[in-house]
Amino acid sequence: MMKNKMMNMVKMTLASTMLFASLSVTASAAQPIKRVGTPDIQVLIDARKIKLTDAKPYANEDQRVMVPVRVVSEGLGAKVDWNQAENKVTITKDEKVVQLTANQKTAVVNGKTVQFDTNMTVKKQRVYVPLRFVSEALGQSVMWDSVSRWVWIGKQDVPRPEDVGIKNVPLEDVVKYFKNRQDIYEYHDKATIYKSSDFPISLPVKIGENVIYEVFQANQGSIEGIGLHYSGTILSNIHLVLEDYKGVRTRNPVYTEKHVDGTKTAYFPVVSESDSLFFNIKNYKDLKYSHLKYLGITTDSNSLQLLQLK
Structure with missing residues (x-):
């Protein structure tokens, strides 16, 4: 049989x-x-997708993944402050402080000016920052999965x-x-x-x-x-x-x-x-x-x- x-x-x-x-x-x-179809870009922190509703990640003209600063930064355990008068965002986590200004390719990380390769932008009343730069500035590893269009931040240990x-x-x-x-x-x-x-x-x-x-x-x-x-x-x-x-x-x-x-x-x-x-x-x-x-x-x-x- x-x-x-x-x-x-x-x-x-x-x-x-x-x-x-x-x-x-x-x-x-x-x-x-x-x-x-083309899947939306997904962001994973420690192998879990973070929920993004009306503000979704996108790839800008420099082919850099831009993410809503508050959702991602707070997902990493950071505090976010937005100064609308100066178009400046300050991200704080433990002893790390990252400051970015809209339409500039420089940031201030722990008091030092750092050059990066794309601008922070304000889009549809949401502040978007370059994901890799911000994550690495906060001490997190970043990996791009081109198969699923996922951005992996931090640990990649997939849970049961x-x-x-x-x-x-x-x-x-x-x-x-x-x-x-x-x-x-x-x-x-x-x-x-x-x-x-x-x-x-x-x-x-x-x-x-x-x-x-x-x-x-x-x-x-x-x-x-x-x-x-x-x-x-x-x-x-x-x-x-x-x-x-x-x-x-x-x-x-x-x-x-x-x-x-x-x-x-x-x-x-x-x-x-x-x-x-x-x-x-x-x-x-x-x-x-x-x-x-x-x-x-x-x-x-x-x-x-x-x-x-x-």
Whole structure:
């Protein structure tokens, strides 16, 4: 029986590539894999995203990331004072004092004038400062993640769910979505649901460390797909969980991109002929990315891992 199951998985893997086969070639092909849309720049302090509402980071004409001074500085534990008459902001943390003036490329750090390569600006009644300069002036390390468009400040130790208060839910809350695939959840006794704001997160596994950074829509021409940015070795397959309790579709990665920082992005098809071959789903080509509610991740945890897409 185990041999038959393994053979079926091999067949499903081959079938999964049939309608998305072009993803198995390099991204330099005539129809490259492209992320749908451009994500907003996110700022992470000690591996957790900080909440930014009406004042969002942006890249200015000097290609420097500009951030709202109060939100980021206070996230670093600093005090911020704004002198409107002089268009000057003073940031204080412990023994460090940083002063910047609007439209100037100099700052005063602990009484010494320092030259940097872009201006502090006032935009829509918000004061924006160059993120790297301010963070490093306050003694914090800064790293730019070009894959996700994230700015990492401080520690990069990605937490586990229990470290940040992510709670499990009863398995009964989600099995209604798996009505056609009991085999997926039968070895689990609970479920964990992650929102995009929970990423990055280190999934609970018995050996090693597996981190999910983000999940996004990434198409190749008119062919819809899913991109999953991660590190580790977790991706033997994923499960597309449909909204309205219409079942689950299993997918294998058909192209994996390796990044210079050691992370990877795996790409999966939305449509696969395996749905017809193995589950007799006649209208399998009608499946759309917009129909998906969760992405299920297979791990050795006793908790069913679900990434929320809606």
